Amino acid sequence: MEKPLISVIVPIYMIDHYVGICIESIINQTYKNLEIILVDDGGKDRCPEICDLYASKDSRIKVIHKPNGGLVSARKAGLQQSDGAYISYVDGDDWIGPGFIEGLYTAAETGNADMVCAGQTRDLFSKSEHFTNAIAPGIYEGERLKWLWQNMISYGLYYRPGISTYVWNKLFKREVLLSLQSAVDNRLSIGEDGAVTYPALLSCSRVAVVENVAYHYRQREDSMLKQSAGYSSEAQKLRYLYNYMMKWASRTDPELNIKSQVTDYVLSIALMRSGGRLLQDDFSTFDTAYYGKDVVIYSAGTFGQQLVNRFNETGHCNVAAWIDDDYWEYRRCCLDVDPVESITSLPYDYVLIATVDGMVAETVEKRLLDLGVSKEKILTVTVPEVKVQLVDRFLDVDVIKAEEAKRKREVLSHA
Numbered sequence: 001m002e003k004p005l006i007s008v009i010v011p012i013y014m015i016d017h018y019v020g021i022c023i024e025s026i027i028n029q030t031y032k033n034l035e036i037i038l039v040d041d042g043g044k045d046r047c048p049e050i051c052d053l054y055a056s057k058d059s060r061i062k063v064i065h066k067p068n069g070g071l072v073s074a075r076k077a078g079l080q081q082s083d084g085a086y087i088s089y090v091d092g093d094d095w096i097g098p099g100f101i102e103g104l105y106t107a108a109e110t111g112n113a114d115m116v117c118a119g120q121t122r123d124l125f126s127k128s129e130h131f132t133n134a135i136a137p138g139i140y141e142g143e144r145l146k147w148l149w150q151n152m153i154s155y156g157l158y159y160r161p162g163i164s165t166y167v168w169n170k171l172f173k174r175e176v177l178l179s180l181q182s183a184v185d186n187r188l189s190i191g192e193d194g195a196v197t198y199p200a201l202l203s204c205s206r207v208a209v210v211e212n213v214a215y216h217y218r219q220r221e222d223s224m225l226k227q228s229a230g231y232s233s234e235a236q237k238l239r240y241l242y243n244y245m246m247k248w249a250s251r252t253d254p255e256l257n258i259k260s261q262v263t264d265y266v267l268s269i270a271l272m273r274s275g276g277r278l279l280q281d282d283f284s285t286f287d288t289a290y291y292g293k294d295v296v297i298y299s300a301g302t303f304g305q306q307l308v309n310r311f312n313e314t315g316h317c318n319v320a321a322w323i324d325d326d327y328w329e330y331r332r333c334c335l336d337v338d339p340v341e342s343i344t345s346l347p348y349d350y351v352l353i354a355t356v357d358g359m360v361a362e363t364v365e366k367r368l369l370d371l372g373v374s375k376e377k378i379l380t381v382t383v384p385e386v387k388v389q390l391v392d393r394f395l396d397v398d399v400i401k402a403e404e405a406k407r408k409r410e411v412l413s414h415a
Contacts, residue, residue, distance in 0.1 A: 003033050006101060006171075007084030011074035012092035013041040016050060018218065023054050023061075025095035031102040036061045037078040038092075042068030047092075073186050075167075079178065087177050089168045090215075097214030104171035104212065111139045113208035115200060116171040117163050124219040125329055132211050135162040141206045146256070148209075152201050153194070153261035157358025158383055159268035163201065165194035169215045176203050184244070190234065191241040191269055199248055202258075224333050230404035231306075232397055234273040239395045242266045263387050268356045270394035275306035276354075276381065278393055279314060280403040286352055286379045291316050293349035298364060300324040300337045304354040313407060320348045344371055353380045 008026055012019055026036050038051040038061060048065060055061040064077050075089065086108065090096055100118075107116045119132035134155050140148045148162065155162030180199045188195055201207060245266070249258040276285035295317050297304050304322070311319050323340045324330060330337040343351070351373060353364050361380045368378055384390055 003031070003105070004085040005033050005035055005083060006031065006086045006088060006105065007035040007037060007078075007082035007174075008088045008090055008101070009037045009039065009075060009078030009082060010090050010092050011039050011041060011071055011078065012043065012047050012051065013068065013071075013074070014043045014045050014047065015093045016043075016046040018093040018220075019047055019050055020054075022090060022092050022095050023050075025097070026090060026101075027054075027058055027060075028098055029096070029101045030099050031105055034060050034101070035082060035084050037064065037082055038062070039064045039066065039074040039078045041066060041070070041074040070186060070189060072184050072188055072192050076182055076184070076186075079181050082174075085174055087172045087174055088170070091168050091217075093218050093220060094168065095216045095218070097216070100212065100214035101171075103210070103214065107208045107210045107212075108171055108173075111206060111208040113139065113206045114173045114176050114204035116208045116210060117201075118169040118171075118210050118212040118215060120164070120166065120169045120215045120217050121213045122217050122219055124224075124326065125221075125332070127326070127329070128216075130213045131164070132213065133163050133209055134160050135209055137209050137211050139206060139208055145204070145207060148207060149202055149256045149258075150261075153198055153258070154264035157362075158381070159264050159356045160359060161265070163197065163209070165191070165197055165265075166217075167193045167196050168217075169212075170197065170200075172200060176200050185240055187240045188237070188244065190237040190273070191245075191266070194265060195241065195244055195248075198245075198258075202252065202256075221333055224330065225305075225335075230400075231274045232401040232404055235270070235395050235397045235400050238266060238270055238273070239397060241269075242391065242395060260387075263391055267383070267387055267391045267394065270391065271356050271381065271383075272301075272303040273306060274394060275303065275308075275310040277307070277310040277314075279310070279407065280399050281393070283393070285381050285383060287382065290350040290352065290379060294318045294320040294347065296321045296323060296343060296346060296348045296351045297354055298323055298340070298351055298368070299354040300327070300330040300335055301354070303356065305335070307352065307354050321346050340367070341371065343368070343373060349377065351378050353378065356381055 040048045040051050051063045055063045104116045122129045151162040181196050184195050245262045249262045252258040322337050324337050327337040327339050353361050355361050365378050
């Protein structure tokens with residue numbers, strides 16, 4: 001008996017250095033009954049030619065050429081042209097191990113699951129790191145599935161998702177995904193995966209969570225560097241996300257706490273993208289004891305980069321050092337980051353741990369204590385209990401734009 005057709009949708013835009021590796025990894029899957037849909041989203045590089053070349057070599061490949069419309073519109077276009085009983089996504093600059101699709105399909109079939117949620121491997125230059133979902137592997141149905149719904153977006157210490165937001169390490173039954181992906185606001189460009197993943201989970205009768213980490217997410221050098229411009233454009237994008245997801249949440253069972261989970265989700269992104277600072281009312285997600293002091297920033301990811309940017313703008317404190325375990329990778333991106341161990345020879349007043357994940361913060365704090373850092377000098381993210389009002393403040397685009405304009409005038413007046 002032939003196995004069912006699985007559609008693999010690949011959004012592609014301006015990644016001609018990587019897309020060949022991605023396509024080859026899909027062609028060479030041990031699961032052969034695939035429909036591979038390459039969506040060229042109007043790129044001006046050689047991606048369109050590469051897609052057409054591969055289509056001429058493998059009859060399973062279908063190419064869609066469309067004007068640039070963003071990731072959401074590309075995924076929609078691919079889904080509309082798909083015929084598979086199951087749907088999977090692979091981003092065009094990533095790649096998958098040979099047994100990835102086979103593993104997801106086996107989990108779906110043996111568990112009679114509507115959706116399979118896997119882990120992933122992050123490839124950062126020469127380093128690979130495995131990540132799995134916070135919620136344990138297994139089949140979830142009935143009361144267990146209800147518990148999963150109650151914890152899928154926000155689970156445990158602030159903030160960690162129970163199931164990762166990404167659509168690309170999942171396998172969906174077609175009927176679960178079709179209407180949900182088609183309804184997503186095309187304007188979403190932050191959190192667009194979560195806007196599909198979590199409504200899809202809530203539409204399932206059975207869900208399989210697996211430890212498969214054969215999806216390789218490529219952390220590109222250009223994606224490591226976050227914009228240093230003002231936060232207002234990010235706030236607008238987050239407003240689109242928040243409005244879309246809260247509209248969905250308002251239709252869900254109150255027992256599942258979806259509204260509260262969505263608030264946690266969007267607020268966590270806002271904290272990272274803003275550096276946890278609201279300049280207009282001088283709010284900081286860290287204890288403000290660090291104001292006017294010499295600080296060390298731990299982490300050079302999105303949160304850490306934006307925190308450094310905000311401090312450089314406001315002068316609330318002096319960044320004495322910036323440390324990260326992957327310091328040499330960030331140096332390759334021209335960021336002045338040092339190894340974590342260097343803190344033993346640095347003068348500073350406080351260390352700010354730039355993560356919204358409470359479990360990660362606990363691990364980092366323990367490491368710093370082992371390096372001789374005083375507990376009183378370590379500051380971690382604190383979030384008020386009343387989070388809805390805080391989200392509204394972080395997404396008040398007009399106020400944020402006005403503050404940015406004011407800061408810009410002040411800088412120019414002192415130039």
